[in-house]
Amino acid sequence: MACTKCASLVSGPAFMQPVQSTRPRPASSLGQSHVQGDESSVAAAAAASASATASAVLAVAGAVSLGAASGRRRAAKLPKVVRLQGAQTMPSPTLEINYYDLDAVEAPRILSAVRLAIKMASPIVQESTSPEERLRKLLSEPSVQSMLTTVSRLPVFSKEMALAFKESFFSICFMITLVPQHSQKFRLVEACDKDDLDLLLALKQLKYFWNLPQSQLAILLEVMARQLEGPSQAAPFQEFLRVLTQTPNHGKNIKHLRDELSAEAKAEYLRNAEYLETADAHAVYPTSIYRQCDGFTLATKDASTIEAVMSTTLTTTIKIARKVLEPSNHLLYNIYKPLGRCVAVVDDKVDAIYGKELDAYFAGHGIEFKKIVSSGNEADKDIRDVERILVSLKKAGTCMGFGAYLAMKSDFIPEIECHWGQGRGVEEHCTEVGLADPQSKKMAPPDDRFVVTPTDLMISTLTKSQNMAAVGEVVRMLDGVDGMVVKYSTQPSEALRNVSVQTAKTNPNWAEMEKKGATSKLLEAGRDGESFCNLGFCFHFPDYSCPLLIAEMISGQAEGQLLQLLVKFGRVKKVLDIGTFTGYSSLAMAEALPEDGRVVTLERQEEAAKMAAENWASSPHVGKIESRVGEAQALLQALASQGESFDLVFLDVDKPGYFALYQTLMETGLLRVGGLLAVDNTMYKGEELTGEQLSVNGEGARALNAGLLADDRVLQVMLPLRDGLTLAFRQN
Ligand SMILES: C[S@@+](CC[C@H](N)C(=O)[O-])C[C@H]1O[C@@H](n2cnc3c(N)ncnc32)[C@H](O)[C@@H]1O
Numbered sequence: 001m002a003c004t005k006c007a008s009l010v011s012g013p014a015f016m017q018p019v020q021s022t023r024p025r026p027a028s029s030l031g032q033s034h035v036q037g038d039e040s041s042v043a044a045a046a047a048a049s050a051s052a053t054a055s056a057v058l059a060v061a062g063a064v065s066l067g068a069a070s071g072r073r074r075a076a077k078l079p080k081v082v083r084l085q086g087a088q089t090m091p092s093p094t095l096e097i098n099y100y101d102l103d104a105v106e107a108p109r110i111l112s113a114v115r116l117a118i119k120m121a122s123p124i125v126q127e128s129t130s131p132e133e134r135l136r137k138l139l140s141e142p143s144v145q146s147m148l149t150t151v152s153r154l155p156v157f158s159k160e161m162a163l164a165f166k167e168s169f170f171s172i173c174f175m176i177t178l179v180p181q182h183s184q185k186f187r188l189v190e191a192c193d194k195d196d197l198d199l200l201l202a203l204k205q206l207k208y209f210w211n212l213p214q215s216q217l218a219i220l221l222e223v224m225a226r227q228l229e230g231p232s233q234a235a236p237f238q239e240f241l242r243v244l245t246q247t248p249n250h251g252k253n254i255k256h257l258r259d260e261l262s263a264e265a266k267a268e269y270l271r272n273a274e275y276l277e278t279a280d281a282h283a284v285y286p287t288s289i290y291r292q293c294d295g296f297t298l299a300t301k302d303a304s305t306i307e308a309v310m311s312t313t314l315t316t317t318i319k320i321a322r323k324v325l326e327p328s329n330h331l332l333y334n335i336y337k338p339l340g341r342c343v344a345v346v347d348d349k350v351d352a353i354y355g356k357e358l359d360a361y362f363a364g365h366g367i368e369f370k371k372i373v374s375s376g377n378e379a380d381k382d383i384r385d386v387e388r389i390l391v392s393l394k395k396a397g398t399c400m401g402f403g404a405y406l407a408m409k410s411d412f413i414p415e416i417e418c419h420w421g422q423g424r425g426v427e428e429h430c431t432e433v434g435l436a437d438p439q440s441k442k443m444a445p446p447d448d449r450f451v452v453t454p455t456d457l458m459i460s461t462l463t464k465s466q467n468m469a470a471v472g473e474v475v476r477m478l479d480g481v482d483g484m485v486v487k488y489s490t491q492p493s494e495a496l497r498n499v500s501v502q503t504a505k506t507n508p509n510w511a512e513m514e515k516k517g518a519t520s521k522l523l524e525a526g527r528d529g530e531s532f533c534n535l536g537f538c539f540h541f542p543d544y545s546c547p548l549l550i551a552e553m554i555s556g557q558a559e560g561q562l563l564q565l566l567v568k569f570g571r572v573k574k575v576l577d578i579g580t581f582t583g584y585s586s587l588a589m590a591e592a593l594p595e596d597g598r599v600v601t602l603e604r605q606e607e608a609a610k611m612a613a614e615n616w617a618s619s620p621h622v623g624k625i626e627s628r629v630g631e632a633q634a635l636l637q638a639l640a641s642q643g644e645s646f647d648l649v650f651l652d653v654d655k656p657g658y659f660a661l662y663q664t665l666m667e668t669g670l671l672r673v674g675g676l677l678a679v680d681n682t683m684y685k686g687e688e689l690t691g692e693q694l695s696v697n698g699e700g701a702r703a704l705n706a707g708l709l710a711d712d713r714v715l716q717v718m719l720p721l722r723d724g725l726t727l728a729f730r731q732n
Pocket residue numbers: 520523549553554555556578579580581582583584585586602603604605608630631632633652653654657
């Protein structure tokens with residue numbers, strides 16, 4: 001059962017029914033009568049306890065009665081309340097239902113009650129009995145019970161509560177600065193100077209102790225002991241927490257232990273729960289301990305007109321912390337261990353960098369961890385993204401528990417800003433997160449992928465389908481194909497790896513060039529001729545436009561290995577590489593060539609050619625590469641006029657120019673008879689498979705495919721390797 005106010009505010013009309021109180025109380029002193037009742041019950045507990053406990057109980061009782069005075073202060077701000085006593089006794093045709101009736105805060109006394117409870121609890125948690133037995137004894141200890149009862153009645157969703165404790169901390173600090181440096185109390189100065197809000201936070205949670213997991217109670221005791229008494233007093237509670245979390249039921253709510261407590265303790269807790277059910281139902285039936293709803297309703301006697309004011313109050317804690325993922329840091333542990341699991345919405349940039357650490361942190365602490373990786377790109381922050389996250393949360397079943405939900409956003413992690421550029425440690429990051437090859441599939445979740453290959457297209461199509469469960473397995477398998485090819489193909493040399501790493505960092509440079517209007521306009525044009533992007537790379541650019549050269553253009557390991565194999569198998573000596581980019585294919589082929597072999601590589605972008613030259617500089621094969629800058633068509637004519645011809649040609653430029661370049665290669669004899677032509681992207685993103693209208697690039701690839709098919713001078717095969725690689729052997 002949830003708090004009726006929260007539930008009814010959510011569900012609507014039921015809320016508007018006139019409410020008959022099940023336990024009517026005198027209108028004038030409803031809160032007070034219960035407070036008094038509480039005092040007597042607390043006093044009964046006190047009588048049965050040791051003298052130290054009795055003083056705690058007195059402190060608590062005093063706090064509660066002072067709270068009632070505070071409650072009056074609070075009530076003064078509200079309109080006069082007329083409580084329903086049943087329809088026949090209604091005092092006027094207008095009814096007023098006030099949902100609030102909380103005991104208020106007398107902070108110093110509550111704090112001293114907490115301190116005493118901690119003092120009494122400390123020897124109990126250090127006993128040699130089982131953790132469960134110690135917990136039962138702890139809950140039956142009168143000073144602990146009184147403290148819990150009192151705190152459960154605090155109006156935690158109020159500014160007054162926060163201020164009452166803040167003032168109280170300051171007054172304690174002020175007093176204590178006068179005491180000698182080594183007195184026990186001096187530690188409080190440190191506590192209030194540094195972390196007083198942690199104590200406030202603990203109290204705000206402790207209010208709901210009845211519905212909190214058992215281990216969370218241990219955590220809160222540990223936090224309060226640390227804040228009020230210092231680390232040495234907190235140590236026994238920390239150890240108690242450690243052993244308690246090893247018991248099977250530590251995640252179960254405290255209230256489930258009621259039948260295992262002593263008869264008096266059980267009666268006392270039930271009395272408190274019954275009181276709260278009327279005075280503050282949210283305290284015993286919280287929909288969420290971080291959200292409380294309230295309502296104020298006026299209704300005519302026949303309920304034909306109802307006027308209502310509704311509100312929702314949220315309480316939140318923001319922690320700005322460092323090294324949260326170090327195993328010794330208990331910030332996240334304290335939240336999620338009692339809940340048993342964490343469902344986290346993680347920005348894909350954060351996941352790329354911290355994903356492994358996140359996994360390791362939760363695994364190391366034995367907390368089930370469900371990660372929903374979501375694009376952090378500004379361009380993606382729209383309602384569809386929200387929908388996607390909500391659907392994923394629903395699948396993860398977050399409706400259980402107290403919002404076991406953690407959101408990690410790249411905006412808060414400064415290192416992200418330098419991930420692709422100038423910053424330190426880029427290399428390490430790249431290698432660590434699998435970006436060494438920019439075609440790595442680890443970079444983005446399936447539905448955020450840049451579509452590069454037919455499999456990408458299939459994955460993207462399947463991911464958009466509503467029936468995710470059915471297609472999930474297919475996605476997983478399809479997604480593994482490229483990775484498997486890479487895994488079982490010969491691994492690249494150190495120099496080629498370096499080209500990949502350097503290329504992975506290039507997107508900001510291309511973006512800069514694009515701003516100056518210096519990059520190719522057709523290379524990555526989309527269906528509508530516009531540039532597009534949906535991977536993380538546009539993230540840094542204020543206008544969210546995508547650079548027209550992108551790191552993903554690199555041919556990469558699988559194709560690089562195939563080219564090397566062809567060079568070696570065909571005993572190739574002269575290679576023509578059309579489309580240098582950052583130099584991967586040129587270097588791959590150069591590595592496979594004999595000492596007297598030669599690669600001529602053509603590139604229209606001077607910046608790219610320069611970068612390629614830098615990438616080759618440290619390779620012993622650099623001497624085999626000759627770079628020419630200009631438009632491919634013009635450069636081919638020049639080569640032909642110099643009487644050049646090649647054993648192997650790798651064609652990998654703007655697709656609309658493919659067929660014309662092919663014709664030139666054939667007509668000029670640049671591709672010699674007996675030579676081999678390798679053409680990349682001939683399946684161009686699988687566009688033809690969709691049956692939809694092709695983009696200009698798709699058209700370009702299709703024109704070449706059709707041209708090869710119609711040309712008897714060549715024998716060709718299209719390999720579904722990545723984006724399609726066609727091998728055409730010139731037989732005459
Ligand atoms: C896909 S990338 C080449 C990738 C490269 N083969 C590799 O292995 O990484 C295409 C490159 O060709 C260049 N390019 C595109 N069209 C061109 C053209 N018509 N003439 C010359 N270069 C061109 C682009 O600037 C780009 O650097």
